[in-house]
Amino acid sequence: MKRRGVLIGLGALAAGGWLLRPDNRGAAHDRYFQQLNDTLKSAGPGRPLMLIDRQRLADNCRTLMSMIPSGCNFRIVAKSLPSVPLIQEVMTHTGSQRVMLFHQPFMNALADAEPGCDMLLGKPMPIQAARRFYQELGEAHRFDPSLQLQWLIDSLPRLEQYLALARELDQPMRINVEIDVGLHRGGLGDPSQLDALLALIHANPRHLQFSGFMGYDAHVGKLPGFIESAEEGHRHTERRYQSFIDRLYQQAPQYQTQSLCFNGAGSPTLALYDDSTVVNELSAGSCLVKASDFDLPSLDAFAPAVFIAAPVIKAMDGLNLPGPIPLGDAWQRWDPNRQRTYFIYGGYWKAQPVSPAGIQANGVYGVSTNQMMYNGSPETALTPDDQIFFRPTQSEFVMLQFGDLAVWEDQAIRQWWPPLPQGEGA
Structure with missing residues (x-):
């Protein structure tokens, strides 16, 4: 009797386990990806590529500009859109010539291609990188860094470095000060720290000019809602930002009549800003191509516009x-x-x-940068030379791994856009 009970129990367990089998999630490419697949299968380069949907990009630009508060300018984040033609496309659709940059070779490439652009550094640049920028720019260049470039400074010692370089090159430099509005990744943490930087800038008017603040708020919305909501975090960030503006005007009232750059935001927090904001410039880039890390409720109005297409080399039944x-x-x-x-x-x-539906990597087999295994149900129905499509989790690094970017427009690849240069040794 006991043996029979055990057998019944094992049978019930097995039946229950069978009922827990994963559902069949597989399906063939939908119409959008099937069209891409057929084009790449017959006329593609036969290698992995990064593809940009030009129409979706344009639609995302219009969506973004509808969200910019009155009185605010928009600045394009170049690291998220790492291609000169891609940045130029965004410039066309947004009307903005303002760009935020994070890499010295990108700076020189954009200064060559768009000499009328306005640059703001998105991170403090090592002094040797700043020196190299001026060396590669040359004296006869149409881009004027004394008017069109803001170096980001996070501390007094770094400002002293930049002053020494400005004197060495006899080159005026515009200085934007990084302030910590809650991210705690550096920058001035207390408004009183601004005093020493202003004193050094004002003592050296031939070589240094204060141009504004940059306060990045990537922390907002990352905490659980019961600790702090995104709206509460944003209000705290705005109060922190205002405290630095108040200190600036207290120490140097003349800036109240000058046109300064008070930069903030980023794709995940863009929607939190309204006409009451203390900043006058918002930055974004990732939302315009919408890699999967940016599948956020605040960005629901944006459509994915960048995909990896990889040819299937081998297709087999079973596992x-x-x-x-x-x-x-x-x-x-x-x-x-x-x-x-x-x-x-x-x-x-x-x-x-992302397509066909239900495709997944095989963690037991392991990963490969050469021939990686993926599995799917029979409904995925791929054969050699068909494509598997992926959404990158981010754009800023992944888009630099495939060479020229394939531009999809009107059911065909119409152009190839080169990525920004990484520089020697990168």
């Missing part, structure tokens, strides 16, 4: 894993989404498969 135990056979019987195996050209990017 055959190495080793003496038939783990793959048992796994694919239990999970219908493991019943087809695909090896792609390349892999292991910061990206997740």
Whole structure:
């Protein structure tokens, strides 16, 4: 009787486990991706590529500009859109010539291509990088850094470094001060720290000019709502920012009549700003191509506009894993989404498969940058030379890994846009 009870119990457990089998999530490419697939299969380069949907990019630009408060300017974040033609496309659709940069080779490339642009550094640049920028710019260049470039300074010692370089080059420098509005990643943490920087700037008017503040708020909305809501975090950030503006005007009232740059925001927090904001300039870039890390409620109005396409090299029925135990056979019987195996050209990017539906990496087989394994159900129905499409998790690094960017427009690849240069040794 006991043995019978055990057998019944094991049978019930097995039946219950079978009921917990994953659902079949597989499907063929939808119309959008099938069109991409057919074009790349017949006329693509036969290698992984990064694709930009030009129409979606334009639509995202219009969406962004509808969110910019009155009295605020928009600044394009170049690291999130790392291609000169891509930045120029965004300039066309937004009307902005303002760019935030984070890498010296990007600075020189953009100064060459868009000599009328206005640059703000998004991080304090090591002094050797600043020196190299001027060396590569040359004296006859149409871009005038004394009027069009703001170096970001986070401390008095760094400002002293920049003053020494300005004297050495006899080059006036505009100085934007990084302030800590709650992220705690550096910058001035207390408004009183501004006094020493202003004193040094005002003592050296030939070489230094104060141009404004930059306060990045990437922390807002990251805490659980019961600790602090995004709205509460944003109000705290605005109060912190205002305290630095108040200190500035207290110490140097003449700035109240000058046109200064009070920069803030980023794609995740852009929607929190309204006409009452204390800043006069908002930065964003990632929302315009919308990598998957930016699938946020505040960015629901934006559409994904960048994808990786990778050709399938090998397509097989079943799941055959190495080793003496038939783990793959048992796994694919239990999970219908493991019943087809695909090896792609390349892999292991910061990206997740998006089409066909139900495609997933195989963590047991392991990762590969050469031929990575993915599994799907029979409904995915891919054959060699078909494409698997991925959404990058971020744009700023991943978009630099594929060479020229394929521009998708009117059901065809119409252009190839080169990425920004990484520089020697990068």
